Amino acid sequence: MRKVIFKRAEKYVNEYRKQERATIRARRQAKSHGNFYVGQEAKVAFVIRIRGINGVSPKPRKILQLLRLTQINNGVFVRLNKATLNMLKLVEPYVTYGYPNLKSVRELVYKRGFARFRGQRQPIHDNKIVAASLGKYGVVCVEDMVHELYTAGSRFKQVNRFLWTFKLNSPSGGWTRKLVHFIESGDAGNREHYINALIRRMN
Numbered sequence: 001m002r003k004v005i006f007k008r009a010e011k012y013v014n015e016y017r018k019q020e021r022a023t024i025r026a027r028r029q030a031k032s033h034g035n036f037y038v039g040q041e042a043k044v045a046f047v048i049r050i051r052g053i054n055g056v057s058p059k060p061r062k063i064l065q066l067l068r069l070t071q072i073n074n075g076v077f078v079r080l081n082k083a084t085l086n087m088l089k090l091v092e093p094y095v096t097y098g099y100p101n102l103k104s105v106r107e108l109v110y111k112r113g114f115a116r117f118r119g120q121r122q123p124i125h126d127n128k129i130v131a132a133s134l135g136k137y138g139v140v141c142v143e144d145m146v147h148e149l150y151t152a153g154s155r156f157k158q159v160n161r162f163l164w165t166f167k168l169n170s171p172s173g174g175w176t177r178k179l180v181h182f183i184e185s186g187d188a189g190n191r192e193h194y195i196n197a198l199i200r201r202m203n
Contacts, residue, residue, distance in 0.1 A: 005127060005141040012147050016102060041080075042099035043152035046108070046195055048075040048168065048202070050178050050187055051094045060091045068165045069095065073202065075108070075166040079152050093179070093188050098195025105150045107203055109142060114164040121164045133162055171201040 049069040053061070067087070068076050078084050078097070088097060100108070115122045115129050122129060127141040137155045139145060148159045180186025182194070191198065 005143070008141065009143045012143055042192075043080055044100065044149065044156075045078045045080055045084075045088070045097045046075055046100040046104065046199065047078050047088065047095050047097040048073065048195075048198070049094060050096050050175065056094065060094060063087050063091050064094060067091070070165070071167075073168045073170060075168050075202075077105075077149050077156075077160055077163075079156050079160075088190075092181070092190075096182065096187055096189060096191055096195070096198065098191040098198075099193055100150075100199065101193070101196050102146075102150050104196045104199045106146050108166055108199065109146050109149070109163075111203055112166045112168065113142070113145075116162055116164050130162075134158060168199075168202040171198060173201065 047067060047069065049064065049072055052072055056064070064070070067078065068074070069091075077100075078088070088095070109124075113124050115124050115133065117129055117133060124130065124142060130142060130145060131140040134140070134145070134155070137158050139148060139155055139159060145159045145163075147153060148155045175187050177186040178188060181189045182191040183189070
C-alpha cells in the first residue's frame with residue numbers, strides 16, 4: 001500500500017508541475033504577442049459562511065443548509081456548474097467564496113480535514129480511514145483526496161461527502177464589512193483567487 005501511495009503522490013506532483021509550466025508558457029506567449037492570457041475557468045470554489053441566520057429568507061436559508069454551511073466560519077468545497085453558480089448568487093450576501101489553489105486545498109485537508117466516519121466526526125490521522133471509506137472508489141490516501149478536490153475529479157462528490165464541513169477560525173485582523181460586497185471593499189461574494197489569502201488568515 002505504501003508503494004502505491006508514494007507512486008500516486010509522485011504522479012500528482014508531476015501532473016501539477018506540468019500544468020504550472022503550461023500556464024507559464026501560455027502567459028509568456030500571450031505577452032510576447034501583445035495579448036492577454038485568459039486562464040481556464042475555475043472548476044471548484046471554496047465557500048465560507050460569514051453571516052448568521054437573522055433575517056435570512058427561506059430560500060437562501062435552504063441553500064445554506066444544502067451547502068452544509070450551518071454556522072459562521074464554516075467552509076465547504078463546491079464543484080462549479082450552472083446550478084451551483086445560481087445557488088451561490090442567491091446566498092452571496094451571507095457567504096464569501098473564490099477559487100482555491102493547490103496550496104490552499106492541501107492545507108485545508110491536512111490541517112482542518114475531518115472525516116464523516118460511521119456517522120461521527122473523526123480526525124484523519126492516517127490513510128487507513130480514507131481507504132476504509134473511499135477505497136472502493138479508488139481513493140486510498142489523503143493525496144488522492146486533495147487531487148480529486150483540486151481538479152474536480154470524477155470522485156469529487158464522494159470525497160466531498162466524506163469530509164466534514166471545515167470549521168475555520170475568525171480571520172486574523174477580523175472582517176472588514178460583512179454586509180458589503182468584496183468588489184466594494186467589503187467581505188461578501190466572489191473574491192476569485194483572493195480567497196487563498198483569506199484561507200491563510202482563517203486556517
